[in-house]
Amino acid sequence: xxxxxxxxxxAHAVIVRVIGRLDAKSVPALLARCxxxxxxxxxxxxxxSRVEFIASSGVxxxxxxxxxxxxxxxxxxxxxxxxPVLTVIQLLNLEPFLPIDANEQDAERAIPA
Amino acid sequence: xxQPKGKVVWSIRWIVTVAAVLLTAGAVASVGAVAExxxxxxxxxxIETRLLLDARTLALASTGAMLGDxxxxxxxxxxxxxxxxxxxxxxxxxxxxxxxxxxHPDVRSLGQSYAPPSKLRPIEDARLAQGETLGExxxxxxxxxxxxxxxxxxxxxxxxGMPRSYLDRVITDARRQQIAVLALFLGAAVLVPLVLxxxxxxxxxxxxxxxxxxxxxxxxxxxVLRDRTELGLLATAxxxxxxxxxxxxxxxxxxxxxxxxxxxxxxxxxxLLPKGTARAGAFLIQGYHRPAAEVGGDYYDVFDxxxxxxxxxxxxxxxxxxxxxxxxxxxxxxxxxxxxGIASPASLLTQVDxxxxxxxxxxxxxxxxxxxLDPNMGRMTYASAGHNPLVQYRARxxxxxxxxxxxxxxxxxxxxxxxxxxxxxxxxxxxxxxxVQYTDGVNETTNARGEQFGLERLGSTVAAAAAGGTAxxxxxxxxxxxxxxxxxxxxxxxxxxxxxxxxxxxxxxxxETLFSGDAEKLLHQARARGLAMTLPxxxxxxxxxxxxxxxxxxxxxxxxxxFGLLTTTLYEVCANIVEHGYRExxxxxxxxxxxxxxxxxxxxxxxxxxxxxxxxxxxxxxxGDPNVRSKGRGIGLQIIRxxxxxxxxxxxxxxxxxxxxxxxxxxxxx
Numbered sequence: 037x038x039x040x041x042x043x044x045x046x047a048h049a050v051i052v053r054v055i056g057r058l059d060a061k062s063v064p065a066l067l068a069r070c071x072x073x074x075x076x077x078x079x080x081x082x083x084x085s086r087v088e089f090i091a092s093s094g095v096x097x098x099x100x101x102x103x104x105x106x107x108x109x110x111x112x113x114x115x116x117x118x119x120p121v122l123t124v125i126q127l128l129n130l131e132p133f134l135p136i137d138a139n140e141q142d143a144e145r146a147i148p149a
Numbered sequence: 150x151x152q153p154k155g156k157v158v159w160s161i162r163w164i165v166t167v168a169a170v171l172l173t174a175g176a177v178a179s180v181g182a183v184a185e186x187x188x189x190x191x192x193x194x195x196i197e198t199r200l201l202l203d204a205r206t207l208a209l210a211s212t213g214a215m216l217g218d219x220x221x222x223x224x225x226x227x228x229x230x231x232x233x234x235x236x237x238x239x240x241x242x243x244x245x246x247x248x249x250x251x252x253h254p255d256v257r258s259l260g261q262s263y264a265p266p267s268k269l270r271p272i273e274d275a276r277l278a279q280g281e282t283l284g285e286x287x288x289x290x291x292x293x294x295x296x297x298x299x300x301x302x303x304x305x306x307x308x309x310g311m312p313r314s315y316l317d318r319v320i321t322d323a324r325r326q327q328i329a330v331l332a333l334f335l336g337a338a339v340l341v342p343l344v345l346x347x348x349x350x351x352x353x354x355x356x357x358x359x360x361x362x363x364x365x366x367x368x369x370x371x372x373v374l375r376d377r378t379e380l381g382l383l384a385t386a387x388x389x390x391x392x393x394x395x396x397x398x399x400x401x402x403x404x405x406x407x408x409x410x411x412x413x414x415x416x417x418x419x420x421l422l423p424k425g426t427a428r429a430g431a432f433l434i435q436g437y438h439r440p441a442a443e444v445g446g447d448y449y450d451v452f453d454x455x456x457x458x459x460x461x462x463x464x465x466x467x468x469x470x471x472x473x474x475x476x477x478x479x480x481x482x483x484x485x486x487x488x489x490g491i492a493s494p495a496s497l498l499t500q501v502d503x504x505x506x507x508x509x510x511x512x513x514x515x516x517x518x519x520x521x522l523d524p525n526m527g528r529m530t531y532a533s534a535g536h537n538p539l540v541q542y543r544a545r546x547x548x549x550x551x552x553x554x555x556x557x558x559x560x561x562x563x564x565x566x567x568x569x570x571x572x573x574x575x576x577x578x579x580x581x582x583x584x585v586q587y588t589d590g591v592n593e594t595t596n597a598r599g600e601q602f603g604l605e606r607l608g609s610t611v612a613a614a615a616a617g618g619t620a621x622x623x624x625x626x627x628x629x630x631x632x633x634x635x636x637x638x639x640x641x642x643x644x645x646x647x648x649x650x651x652x653x654x655x656x657x658x659x660x661e662t663l664f665s666g667d668a669e670k671l672l673h674q675a676r677a678r679g680l681a682m683t684l685p686x687x688x689x690x691x692x693x694x695x696x697x698x699x700x701x702x703x704x705x706x707x708x709x710x711x712f713g714l715l716t717t718t719l720y721e722v723c724a725n726i727v728e729h730g731y732r733e734x735x736x737x738x739x740x741x742x743x744x745x746x747x748x749x750x751x752x753x754x755x756x757x758x759x760x761x762x763x764x765x766x767x768x769x770x771x772x773g774d775p776n777v778r779s780k781g782r783g784i785g786l787q788i789i790r791x792x793x794x795x796x797x798x799x800x801x802x803x804x805x806x807x808x809x810x811x812x813x814x815x816x817x818x819x
Contacts, residue, residue, distance in 0.1 A: 059720070060688055089695060089713070092721055092788055096781025099772070103779040120713030127714060127791050133778055 041065055048147045049079035049111070051140055055086045058094030058121070070101045070112075079110050081143045084117040090124055098134055113143035161350055165342045173338035177331040181324070188323050189316075196316055197283060200292040200309050201276060203238070207231065208294040208307035211243045211252060215296055215304040220245070221259045224252025231309075239289060240310025243296065246303060265293050265308055288313050352380040359387055368395040414474040415440060421481050423451045426619065429459045430524030431580070435619035437627065437645040439590075446473030446515075447588045447642035448481060452488060457524060460488050463536065463586040463646050464517040467558075472510070479505060480515055480559075494519045494532035495556075495571040502534070502559040502567045514560040518586050522648065529584065529648070530575045534559045534567065537587060540608055542615045544581025544650075547769050549608040552576075583615045583622060584648040590641035594630055602633050612769075617795045619647040624797045632761070636801060668754075668799040668807040675742035675754045682741045684723065686731035686759070691723050694741070701743040703751045715751070715812060718792040721785035722755055722808055730759025730806065746811070755808040761800030 040062045042053040050073045054066060066082075073080045082098070098114065105112040114136050117125065125134060137143040207227070214223035220243075228241045232254040243252030248262045266286040274283055280295040280303075289310045296305040352374050359372035368391045374384035418440070427434040436449045446466025454460050462484055466476045483501045491497040498519055505515065518539065520531035531539065535558030538551035556571045578584070587607070594602045607626065614625030623645055630643065675681070682697045684690045695716045698704045704712055723739060731737050739757040746752035770777050770787055789796050795811040 057692065059692075060724075089692075089716060089720075091717060091724070092785035093781075095784050095788075098781075099778040099784075100781040103775055106775075118713075119709045120717065123710040123714045124717060124788060128772065128784070128787055130772060133772055 041069060043069060046081060046140070046144055048144055049081045049113070050076075051081045051083060051115075053083040053086065057089045057091075058084075058087045058097070059089065059091035060093045063093050063097045067097055067101070070104075074105060074108050074110060077110070079147050080105060080112040081115050081140055081147075082112065083115045083140055084121045085115065087118045087121050090121045094121075095124055095128065095130070099130065102134055111147050113137050113146055115140045115143040162343060162346045165346045166339055169338040169342040170335060173334050174331070177327075177334050181327040181331060184327060185320065185324055189320050192316055192319055196311065197272065197274070197290065197292070198276065200290055200311055201281065201283060201294070203231065203235070204281070204292040204294040204307050204309040207241070207243060207252075207309060208296045211296045211307055212298065212304065215243075215245060215251065216298070220251045225254070225256060225259060228252045229254045237311055237315045238309060239312050240291060240308055242308045243305060244308075245305040248306075251305065252307075263308075265291065265306070285313065290316075349378065349380075352376045352378075352384070356380065356384060356387065359384070363387070363391050363394065368392075368398070410471060414471050418448065418474055418477065421448060421450070421478065423449070427451045427459065429457065429522065431527070431651045432459070432522060432524045432578075433619050433649045433651050434459065434461060434522075435623060435647050435649075437623045437643070437647075439627075439639055439643040441590070441639045441641050441643075446477045447590065447644040448477050449586075449644050449646045450481060450484065451646075452485065454488055454521060459522040459524065460484075461520045461522060461586070461646060461648065462517065463588065463644060464515055465536070465588040465642075465644075466513070466515045468510075468513050472513070476505075476509065476513065476515060479508065480517065484519070492521070493573050494521055494530060495573045498532050498534050498556070498559065498571055499565070499568045503565060506560055506563050509560040514558040516558045520584075520586075520648075527578045527650065528575055529578060530573050532556060532571050532573050534571060535561065537589065537592065538604065540585040540587075540604070540611055541576065542583040542585070542611050543579070544583075544615065545579060547612060547615075549612045551604055551608065578650045580650050581615070582650045583611060583619075585611050585622060585626075586646045586648075587626075588642060588644040590639055590643040591626065591630065591645060593641070594634055594639065594643070596633050597635060602630060606633075614797075616790045617793070617797060618651070619649045621795050621797050622647045622649070624799055628761075628798060628800055631801065668797070668809055669802050669804055671744060671752075671754055671809060672742075672756060672802075672804050672807060675744040679742035679744040679754070683738050684741065685735050686727045686733060686737045686739060686757075687735040688724065688727060688733065690735075691720050691727065694719050694723065697741075698743075702745075703743070714788075714792050718789055718810070718812070719753060721788050722796070722810060725785060726755065726757045726759055726806075726808070730757050730761070732760075751812040753810040753812075755810070756805050757808075758805045761806050 040055055042055065044051045044053070052066070052069055052073070054062070056062070058066070070080060080101070082101070102112050112135070114134050116139050117136060125131060125136070135146070137146055210227055211220070211224055214220040217223070224243045228243065231241050232238055241252070241254055242250055242263050244263050245251050248264050250258050250261050250263045253259055265282070270285045272283045272285065277283060282291075282293045284291055289312050291308060291310040293306055293308045295303050296307055297303050355372065355374050362370060371388045371391070372384050374381060376384065422438050423436060434451050436451065438447065438449065446468060448462075448464055450460070450462040452460045464477070464480055466473045466480070468476070480501065483504055484497075487497050487500055491500060498517060501517070515534070516536040517534045518531065518536040520529050522529045533539070533554040534556045536556075538553040541550050541552055542548070543550070552574070554572070554574060557567055559567065561567070576584070585607070592602055592604050592607050606629065610625050610629045611622055614621045626645055680701055682693070684693065698712070698716055698719065704715060707715065719741065723741065726739055727733055731739075737758065739755060739759075742754045744752040744754050769790070770783055772778055792812065793810050794813050795809065797809045798806065799809065800806040
């Protein structure tokens, strides 16, 4: 089983890559990592390209992370969501609240320096 | 008198008789024994005294003779006379001082010597004077008295004797009398109880015959018994009991007759209700009726009108039982009689009021909702005669409103006053809109604390289930009421009518009807033809859903995006059950089926034995609200609602809780 999270540091943001399932089991680790990034005052890119399955808890986490960063005056972008993730986002009409980019580079570019 | 086979019956008559005989015999025998002893003692004493007196008299009478020269000449006749007077005496002897017999009844004994027996057993007695003896010898009682000169000189001895057998003979005579008395008493002891008890027990035969008659069910012939004993009282009690039995029997027959009529009435009532689901253009109309134990006056009706319009009726007759049922049937007939002639619902109801007022009992009335649906125009015109507000769900803004009218109930005020209160209202309906009409049994049903289910709760239940269509709405309301009342049987009829604008007039052939019985049928279908997976009630076990789904025929044909959504939706449904129904008890399990659906949808069924829970009836989330986004909760339900065409949780069926999920084959592009 692959590690659920890969964390790399980008130019303007910390990039967190979620791998495999995004459900109640994997959510706490993601939340902890995002909170750490926010506490360090950095911006965040969540790469969702390798998410094979997303549950409602995963969607809820993406929404609350976005909201927490907004409140903290930081930026969070979601890069290349996989089909399952994108389908749910579209089903719930969440695009206005989850800024999506085609890939990590686009996301980096979208973050104000 | 018949006697039960193989059972020995003890005759009271003979028991009493034998007891009386034994007692009498015992009493007479013991009294006789005591009496005989006393008699023997008294007779002995009397005879001894008599002997002594005889001896004394003889001695006294002999004194003179003994002083003469030939005493025997005087004493022989004297002795003879004494014997003649008392023949029972066996010894009469007078001797001189030398012991020579001077006096004796028998002449031959004179001049012979005589001495009283030396071995005489003396009888001590206070009656004896100086020189006198009294004794018994070989069965003879003897008394001897000395013959004395007036100067005290002894001249001889007078002896008188008697055989003891004389005494025994006298006693035997006395005993014979006693035995005669005893026999007399014994005879009486047999006869008296026999006659008396027979006489007293004669009513028992009458009582017995009477009770046997009651046993055979002949309760109308009273028991005639003129008896002043307790048996007479018993007869009165039996007659009373028979009377009460007769009354109870009559009551029972009446109750059974009424129950039968009630059943008939319920059957008639049920037969008047429309079957299944009506489809008219883009509209789907579905009803639900659950009668209370007593036949009630609820009814709903759906009928065709001219130009493809549809009439819908929901009514509640005040008053239950046969009367309510009859009024209901009248309303049913009147509505159908006027439906084609009168286009305006308000006018039609006015007309129904006019006709019904003629027959309605004072104080009884009917609340009635009548709507005319025009599927082509997507419009419904309705009037309500004092009926519950219409619940309207609007898909556009997911709002729920309750539409009330001023109409008063039919029959409430006689004389056509209703006409001024009734008016037609028109609603324009859009795709996804839902109208719900119902009776008091729904919104006024109370929980254990006496709180009503209420219109607020009804509205939110409708809103939560609206996306699933008519069946989903009905099932949600029914489930919510079941939870509210803790599955108690309904106190009042529950009637629900749901009209849903499906959006497309063609539809895709999917059936929307679903009652708990239908859910069970689906389960049988799933077991027979479906593809199953059993999952332990553990969150991480739900990860297997995706792999299982890949093996299900329709899922294999789905584009990747729909497959992902299907996996997520099934996961959410199962997670809900694991969390709320099982509280993550991994020793339990739930079953998931893909069911081939002839009607074109992708159908899944979930079965669980967990605690039934109330599905979240919250309205749709507004993600525009930062607080909603920040909490990130309640999203599972949103996914289920939006991804499925129907998601119905049917708790507490005979097979456990069933969740029916229908997905459209091809999702429309968002």
